[in-house]
Amino acid sequence: MSDHLENIPELAVSRLLRYHHILMGMSQGDVVSSSDLSEKTGYTAAQIRRDLTYFGQFGTPGRGYTVDSLRNAIADVLGINRExxxxxxxxxxxxxxxxxxxxxxxxxxxxxxxxxxxxxxxxxxxxxxxxxxxxxxxxxxxxxxxxxxxxxxxxxxxxxxxxxxxxxxxxxxxxxxxxxxxxxxxxxxxxxxxAVELEWLAMAQSRRGGSRGEKAVPETGFNEKKKGGD
Amino acid sequence: MSDHLENIPELAVSRLLRYHHILMGMSQGDVVSSSDLSEKTGYTAAQIRRDLTYFGQFGTPGRGYTVDSLRNAIADVLGINRExxxxxxxxxxxxxxxxxxxxxxxxxxxxxxxxxxxxxxxxxxxxxxxxxxxxxxxxxxxxxxxxxxxxxxxxxxxxxxxxxxxxxxxxxxxxxxxxxxxxxxxxxxxxxxxAVELEWLAMAQSRRGGSRGEKAVPETGFNEKKKGGD
DNA sequence: TAGATTGTTAATCGATTAACAATC
DNA sequence: TAGATTGTTAATCGATTAACAATC
Missing domain, CATH: 3.40.50.720 (NAD(P)-binding Rossmann-like Domain)
Structure with missing residues (x-):
């Protein structure tokens, strides 16, 4: 296994960094499935599994991946496992x-x-x-x-x-x-x-409500949750 | 012209934001060609022209684009032309x-x-x-x-x-x-x-020299320049 | 006009998806 | 075993490129 970074599509690399970051926020011993990660990232479970196969195989069919070892494998291939x-x-x-x-x-x-x-x-x-x-x-x-x-x-x-x-x-x-x-x-x-990061938000804004007025009393709706990561 | 943001590929949108940013750093009246932008961004001139045709046509064949009007057109379609x-x-x-x-x-x-x-x-x-x-x-x-x-x-x-x-x-x-x-x-x-931004740098690092020692007296080489943006 | 650069097309290339056999 | 989830394939989908006619 462990093909090298050059052989992994650019876009997959950025997703891998994201998985790595999420795995860092989970308990070492836990087991996580591609569909768990799918929920947290918004990427499809199929894509996540595909991304991982670019450089190895780390999971247990029927179970999923061990947080710890998956995180480590990703860090290794990305080359970020060093001080x-x-x-x-x-x-x-x-x-x-x-x-x-x-x-x-x-x-x-x-x-x-x-x-x-x-x-x-x-x-x-x-x-x-x-x-x-x-x-x-x-x-x-x-x-x-x-x-x-x-x-x-x-x-x-x-x-x-x-x-x-x-x-x-x-x-x-x-x-x-x-x-x-x-x-x-x-x-x-x-x-x-x-300032450029704020531009992204401004874009998202105009894509939604656009130029029209906001509701006077905004409803809160923290139920239909959405991850807005760190 | 002015198709809307929904019809523009995600990746093109992020490039457009980049063009916008670069155009903001240029003098209003200047004229810029797709190959000028290519040099500054690293994207191909063909791709840049393609990205622009997603929502209109703004250039003058044989001349290029007016910085001012191109910047404005991009800002409009991205919806970032507001305070x-x-x-x-x-x-x-x-x-x-x-x-x-x-x-x-x-x-x-x-x-x-x-x-x-x-x-x-x-x-x-x-x-x-x-x-x-x-x-x-x-x-x-x-x-x-x-x-x-x-x-x-x-x-x-x-x-x-x-x-x-x-x-x-x-x-x-x-x-x-x-x-x-x-x-x-x-x-x-x-x-x-x-911290995640630093991870990107760490990745780039390991992709290059990797773990081997650095030169004791690094040469400077500011000639083969490269843009490392704002 | 000659030179330059756009806008656009069709061909190529690469990435995503859906499906499923293999495995625990 | 039954249920779950992986790893992988082939088909689909989308994005990039190269080329060039149109235009200034």
Missing amino acids: SNVLIMGVGRVGAALLHYESFEKHRFHVVAAVDVDPEKVGLEMGRFKVRSVEDLSDIVTEGDIRMAILCVPPAQAQTAVEQLVRAGIRAILNLTAMPVDVPDDVSVRPVNL | SNVLIMGVGRVGAALLHYESFEKHRFHVVAAVDVDPEKVGLEMGRFKVRSVEDLSDIVTEGDIRMAILCVPPAQAQTAVEQLVRAGIRAILNLTAMPVDVPDDVSVRPVNL
Whole structure:
């Protein structure tokens, strides 16, 4: 089994990441069926089973899958079954907020350093971190065995900051700056732009009620439930 | 022209949103060709032209598309050509950071209110906002003509907060809590989970170098550029 | 006009589905 | 055993591509 990631359709990969995330929220020992997962994801049970066969077989006919082992198998094939150290670049309001973010640990991401250009900020204690200077970036990255960074600098400084990160050895960047950046081919960037996320909601909105007025007293209807995930 | 959103393939819709975003970053008067957009997005020029024909024809053969009018046409069909008022639910570190976020305005999202349960926070001045109480939620939503909220409460309070929002009339929620929430059918939720975004980077990482050691002195190579978006 | 780029078609390619034999 | 659910196949469905006539 365990074909490799290259052979799995792009779209299946994104679903696999979703299954992985859901399985992380379940008790290790439980058993889950493709139709359970279907309910939680909205994908068909057939598709879920199909997705899994791209890289192996993990279930017991008549029973289902063990949460623990399925989660592990998916993590293995996706290559996310490892610990990663992470650096926060820019400790403005957003960066500072992320220094206190709890849920990274559960996913095996360890924030291990915070860096800023501003001499006023360098040396400050923030949460369990002491803010360090961009000038020490290479050392910090090497010593901390860091390959990933979260970019939280002001948009105008995004490109400069990225170049510093890359020069220091960072190979993956989560870009929260709302400013596109250029990187060499061997570096990954993942842009997260909250304004664009709001656009998705605006789209969904206009698809529904559209431009017409809302009901004065909205009914609550928490029965016909729908998952709106994390 | 202007077929409606329902008739456009799901995947094309997400590309359209991407084109829209790119066009927003260009000068209104400029002309852009499908191959220009191809370079910026990585999609083929043929696909881009195909995507546009799903809902009309906007170009001039031999010339290309006017940035302004193409952006507008896309925004119209996606239904994102309107102003929206937005409420921030929970002014912890993340919520407070978003109160100072600049780039929403450019996308026609107006943050107009900040709300918290904590009596210690209610009444505080934060940026240009005075934090208001959850108890006044319905009034705030009605008076402010608000349909969208950004959820920044602690994970444990996510579901409760969502129910309050829905009861107050909110119809679209950007969920930054890393906790899945249930909503009625007529409410949209868009989850944004930074840990999951980091997983994407981890996947990309393992697909490349994998587990082997990095070069001691990484070369910089900012020539073979690659767009790593905003 | 010559050069460029659109809009559209038909062919190809890939992903999803439904069904069911195999298995626990 | 009876009931349940997997893994897998073949058929269907949809999306992408390449090519080119139409147009500026």
